[in-house]
Amino acid sequence: MAMAMTSGAEEVRNKQVILKNYVSEKAEESDMHVTVSTLKLKVPQDSKAVVPLNGFGVAKILESGHPEFKEEEYSIITEPEQLFKIHHTDVPLSYYTGLLGMPGITAFVGFHEICSPKKGDYVFISAAAGAVGQLVGQFAKLMGCYVVGSVGSKEKVDLLKNKLGFDEAFNYKEEPDLEAALKRYFPEGIDIYYENVGGKMLDAVLLNMRRHGRIAVCGLISYYNLKQPQDFSNLVSIIYNRIRIEGFVVFDYFHLYPKFLDMVIPYIREGRIVYLEDIAEGLESAPAALVGLFSGRNIGNQVVLVAHE
Amino acid sequence: MAMAMTSGAEEVRNKQVILKNYVSEKAEESDMHVTVSTLKLKVPQDSKAVVPLNGFGVAKILESGHPEFKEEEYSIITEPEQLFKIHHTDVPLSYYTGLLGMPGITAFVGFHEICSPKKGDYVFISAAAGAVGQLVGQFAKLMGCYVVGSVGSKEKVDLLKNKLGFDEAFNYKEEPDLEAALKRYFPEGIDIYYENVGGKMLDAVLLNMRRHGRIAVCGLISYYNLKQPQDFSNLVSIIYNRIRIEGFVVFDYFHLYPKFLDMVIPYIREGRIVYLEDIAEGLESAPAALVGLFSGRNIGNQVVLVAHE
CATH class of the missing domain: 3.90.180.10 (Medium-chain alcohol dehydrogenases, catalytic domain)
Incomplete structure (x- = not known):
């Protein structure tokens, strides 16, 4: 380096x-x-x-x-x-590796450009305390969505609910049946899934999607280290529920960076986004x-x- | 009945x-x-x-x-x-259960509305001799695409190439390595996959998609009778290749039926579509x-x- x-x-x-x-x-x-x-x-x-x-x-x-x-x-x-x-130096400079850097624009693009969100949508985010997920949740809340995140510890559940403003959060490690857990948090189904993990979670989400649901595939961390293929049982839901799944790479969207900054800098200054x-x-x-x-x-x-x- | x-x-x-x-x-x-x-x-x-x-x-x-x-x-x-x-009775009436019925509008909607096709696109169709697949291939050829179909017998391969105007066709039962077969027929990759089968074929296609490729999920016949979950190894390609996968149900698109007829009836009369x-x-x-x-x-x-x- x-x-x-x-x-x-x-x-x-x-x-x-x-x-x-x-x-x-x-x-x-x-x-x-x-x-x-x-x-x-x-x-x-x-x-x-x-x-x-x-x-x-x-x-x-x-x-x-x-x-x-x-x-x-x-x-x-x-x-x-x-x-x-960097034009705005009144925010922590480390934010430019996160909130105002690649994770920030990844969250922005994946949610606002890929997921076609609207007020009242039911939004689910995996790896929701991560660099990207925590922002997707906050962007969704600012838009008036109902937001639930999955994370891997009780500490992170507390952070999501108490510090980041998520409506609900759960620890996937404590849920033996992910399909049932999602059904519990989304009795009416999921409109938007911001996919960060892949694997069993994606399969469980497919079963719980609402009609015309959208899935933005941003990262599949369970695949990056993949040795064995992964099982899917619920792909047929893509048809029944008219689901759109879209992968994206943030590098294609850097031209939107100024638009993103215009949205997010005021929120930071007003304390409406934390990171x-x-x-x-x-x-x-x-x-x-x-x-x-x-x-x-x-x-x-x-x-x-x-x-x- | x-x-x-x-x-x-x-x-x-x-x-x-x-x-x-x-x-x-x-x-x-x-x-x-x-x-x-x-x-x-x-x-x-x-x-x-x-x-x-x-x-x-x-x-x-x-x-x-x-x-x-x-x-x-x-x-x-x-x-x-x-x-x-039925207004047009100068075509075989049985066509209204196929070419001019649900399979026809399914092919039309899935290809023209979901796949965003353009001239020169590389198009792959599974179950390509079926009620829907044979039409998708012909619609794609009429649009100037390169079209390859997979089918389950040599007889169907011949039909696709000699009667339906596909550029290439292969018998998937004779291909022990589907990923390699697709690489052979699409050395530059696949822009559009019209998905009729699911399973191993879908996984192999994912590996062979081009950037910004589109997959219309119309039927997953291998899923309808599914007992065991199916393995996927190549989902990460959704991200790398910015793939959009979209399921659809033709009932949502019946309002397009007149538009579809306007396109297809002249083709039938001119003998440019066979069924x-x-x-x-x-x-x-x-x-x-x-x-x-x-x-x-x-x-x-x-x-x-x-x-x-």
């Missing part, structure tokens, strides 16, 4: 999280290690054999030849068009933070704080 | 196909029997304990109090608004014809000819 754009050749210490092995299943902390090496502040001519992990970050620009951007130490910016300048972050201190904590995402250890958007301002 | 609307009490012989047992799995001929009973031509006051099988038919109206319709013998028409009058029918003679042949649908024995739309004009 740290190389240079300047043409000088000054040597600096550079910390990286390196992926040691290709991970086909679940990543473990032991698959990664943190190294400190020295690096010449010069654009390298050849690619390296190690694989540094990429991520989204917020950086302070110190110097730049670009009219819009200034350089920050130790980052090669090969595609500067992917950067955007949970799980901040790990120091790049050394990154492997554990990454692994934690797959076991649900994090609460809210997982941020790695590399350096204080 | 035969009761009366007149208020008279004349007794007539009435033939019915009766479902003896509730069928939870695959229907067998032995689950049905054909009975001949006598029936008073009077609207019955109580419901019967037997379950006659309903279907779509073409009838000649002999007498009616309705300004648009005349009665035909032995049919209770409880919802006359579901009937429509395969599998005509079984006599109501006695109905149980075998119904069972045949689930094993793929029929070729084209299965019609039961109850009476000649």
Whole structure:
């Protein structure tokens, strides 16, 4: 995560999280290690054999030849068009990795563009305390929907109900029968499912969808580490209930970022949107933070704080 | 299938196909029997304990109090608004159970309304020699798409390629690796999948979809008789390839019937659409014809000819 754009050749210490092995299943902390090496502040001519992990970050620009951007130490910016300048600095800067970054626009696009929501819709969100899910729930509440989230701990259930304004929340680990649980929380069925997990939850949701329901498929974390195929029994509901399922990738929608900011910045300033972050201190904590995402250890958007301002 | 609307009490012989047992799995001929009973031509006051099988038919109206319709013998028409009058009688009347009936408008709606087709799209159709599939393929060809169908016999492969104008067709029973077969027929991927079967074919298609591909879910015949859940390994492609999957039920689209007729009647008259029918003679042949649908024995739309004009 740290190389240079300047043409000088000054040597600096550079910390990286390196992926040691290709991970086909679940990543473990032991698959990664943190190294400190020295690096010449010069654009390298050849690619390296190690694989540094990429991520989204917020950086302070110190110097730049670009009219819009200034350089920050130790980052090669090969595609500067992917950067955007932060105009609103009265909100926590870490929000630009979450609420105002990729998770935020993912929630916005998936809910407002894909799900065609309307007031009064019954909305269900899985992984609802995560970086994206917590926002979908709040966007839905702001629109006048009835909102229920599933999460993996009692602590997260409490957060959803007491801090994020969800109407209901449940711990899926305590529900032996997901179909029955959804029936309990949605006796009239689900209009919108914001899909973050896949697997059994998706199958149970299919059975509980209302007519003309919409499912936005944003992430299927249970599939990313998939070894065995997963069973579905309820796909026929797609026909009976005229369900639309749509996958999307947020990169296709970055042109909507200004529209998104126009909506969300006032809500933040008015305190009508809150955002949970799980901040790990120091790049050394990154492997554990990454692994934690797959076991649900994090609460809210997982941020790695590399350096204080 | 035969009761009366007149208020008279004349007794007539009435033939019915009766479902003896509730069928939870695959229907067998032995689950049905054909009975001949006598029936008073009077609207019955109580419901019967037997379950006659309903279907779509073409009838000649002999007498009616309705300004648009005349009665035909032995049919209770409880919802006359579901009937429509046949204006174009220069085409085979059996077409009104197929090409110009529910299968026709199903193909039209599923393809033109759900799949958002455009010229040059790569289109794949399963159960492609069936009542619906053969029409989807021809509609897609008329639009300038590249069209491949899967079917269950060499005879049907030949029909698709030589009679219905498909670009390619294959027998799925001879393809041990469906993913590889689709890759062979669609080296650039599939834009539109008209889904008639579900199961392994759907999973294989998901892996071969192009970006922003569309899947219309019209029928999942492998699900109707489902006992075991089915495995899916490739759902994550919904995200990566931004796929839209949409189920629909043709009853929601009957208002488009005039629009559909305007498109299709000229094509029939010009000989630019052909329609395969599998005509079984006599109501006695109905149980075998119904069972045949689930094993793929029929070729084209299965019609039961109850009476000649």
